[in-house]
Amino acid sequence: MCKSKKSTSVVQSKNRNRNHRSPSSSYSAPPSTATATASEVPITESRSYIFNWSKSSSVSSRASLSSLKESLPENPLIYHYSEIATATANFSGHRLSSNSWRCSLRDRDVVVFQRKFRRHMDLPELRDRLAVICRSHHSSVVKLLGASVSGNYIYLVYEFVPGVSLTECLRNSRNPSFTDLSTWISRMQIAADIAHGLDYVHNFSSSGSGFVHNHIKSSSIVVAEENLRAKICHFGTSDLSGESIAGTGIASGSDSGRKLKRSGSRTVKFEGTRGYMAPEFQLSGVATEKTDVYAFGVVVLELLSGEEALRFELDSDESGGGYRRVSVVETARIAAEEHGGVRKWVDKRLKDSYPVEVAERMIRVGLECLEEDPNERPDMGRVAVEVSKLYLESQKWTEKMGNNIDLSISLAPR
Numbered sequence: 001m002c003k004s005k006k007s008t009s010v011v012q013s014k015n016r017n018r019n020h021r022s023p024s025s026s027y028s029a030p031p032s033t034a035t036a037t038a039s040e041v042p043i044t045e046s047r048s049y050i051f052n053w054s055k056s057s058s059v060s061s062r063a064s065l066s067s068l069k070e071s072l073p074e075n076p077l078i079y080h081y082s083e084i085a086t087a088t089a090n091f092s093g094h095r096l097s098s099n100s101w102r103c104s105l106r107d108r109d110v111v112v113f114q115r116k117f118r119r120h121m122d123l124p125e126l127r128d129r130l131a132v133i134c135r136s137h138h139s140s141v142v143k144l145l146g147a148s149v150s151g152n153y154i155y156l157v158y159e160f161v162p163g164v165s166l167t168e169c170l171r172n173s174r175n176p177s178f179t180d181l182s183t184w185i186s187r188m189q190i191a192a193d194i195a196h197g198l199d200y201v202h203n204f205s206s207s208g209s210g211f212v213h214n215h216i217k218s219s220s221i222v223v224a225e226e227n228l229r230a231k232i233c234h235f236g237t238s239d240l241s242g243e244s245i246a247g248t249g250i251a252s253g254s255d256s257g258r259k260l261k262r263s264g265s266r267t268v269k270f271e272g273t274r275g276y277m278a279p280e281f282q283l284s285g286v287a288t289e290k291t292d293v294y295a296f297g298v299v300v301l302e303l304l305s306g307e308e309a310l311r312f313e314l315d316s317d318e319s320g321g322g323y324r325r326v327s328v329v330e331t332a333r334i335a336a337e338e339h340g341g342v343r344k345w346v347d348k349r350l351k352d353s354y355p356v357e358v359a360e361r362m363i364r365v366g367l368e369c370l371e372e373d374p375n376e377r378p379d380m381g382r383v384a385v386e387v388s389k390l391y392l393e394s395q396k397w398t399e400k401m402g403n404n405i406d407l408s409i410s411l412a413p414r
Contacts, residue, residue, distance in 0.1 A: 077157065079157060081155070084148050087101075087105045087112065089103075100113045102160060109159075112156070113157075113237065114153055114156075115237055115240070116154075116241065117152050118241055118243050120242070126240070129240055133236035133239065134146065138200040138201075139229075141200060142158050142161060158233070161222050161224050161231055162226065163222045164223060164225075165221065166190065166223055167219045170306050178349075180223070182349060182350070183350070183353070184350055184353060185395060185398045187350075188390065188391045188395075189229065189230075190223065191387050192387050193229055195384040195388075196384050196388075197230070198232065198292060198296055199381050201213050201292075202380050211239065212238065212291070214243065214292070215273075216276065217276045217295060217309070218299055218309070220232065220233045274310050275298060275309030275310030276299075278291040280374055290374035290375075292380070293369045293374075293378065293380060296380070296383070297365075298328065298370070300362065300365060301329060301366045304345075304362060304366070306347035307326075307347075310326070310328070312324065312326070313326050332363055336360070336367060342356060346359055354394075358394055368383075369383065
């Protein structure tokens, strides 16, 4: 999560033109990282077994780093590993998860996200991927500021957005009857933000090149405390950690003209999250834009029902006290087929204060994204348009009903 912004203007580093000195003290790597050595340096200075450097193009590390920085549009930051270690208190500081830390880097509030490399990448490929992702801007996508490399790991630095995950907004562990998203229009706003952000990732980021996000789920979406707007986290994580399958990433051509291939030929492999995995992904382990669409459909149903994507409940019919699997996809399909099923299924904490017809159409949008055949699923451009229409209808309904929407609500624990 990173610091939110209301526009899509370019984020400039305050210290871009400042000569930065890396701390000189020594560090020991955290248990989950490779052991620190003298070779734990920025991208251009990493070990040869991580990046396949050409011997004929060898130059000094300092010159290589300078050249890399100058070649990156808008100068995304290249951090020295020692900076990352210092900022995170040698990876014992404020953790947001098992592999992410909130800290301050070069006077900015950021989140450092650690990811292991899945395959070897050479400098030109990593350079092009980092340049493309760092120059992408959308108000519904958390911005990547820069990266560092150490051993088998890449450290991605994202802006920090004050807020909580969509998971926490929908399901408050301390008070299950409470939700920050207590109005229909607030949930429709979240759905619209995610739809437009994912449409951007697929179709408009980096001057028309397509990406597969790979990690769409409610826990990877942050709801900003300032205005209850949603932002998609981890954009670029799969590309920069080498999850892309060889041959589908950077297209051939000159260094200056390299671009990521259009989405039709772009697939990646990664571990899926239970409840969000499309059927074809479960069989092949290969993700495409249509697997992102499937995951978005699950998130939509979570928004409408407030329920987890997948949970296990004690089965009262089982004499042995067994558990049964409950999927939000299955319950939504049943509700859509039953007369009056939608009112029974939609989150009770909304207190029946929502336009039923719009809710029924939103469920259909979610279920269309969940078609078994990926070719039958809509693309995110079409989905974003439909969700926007339903948002506008919801807004008109809210104005007609005279609902008082307070967006200054606190996301603090209750």
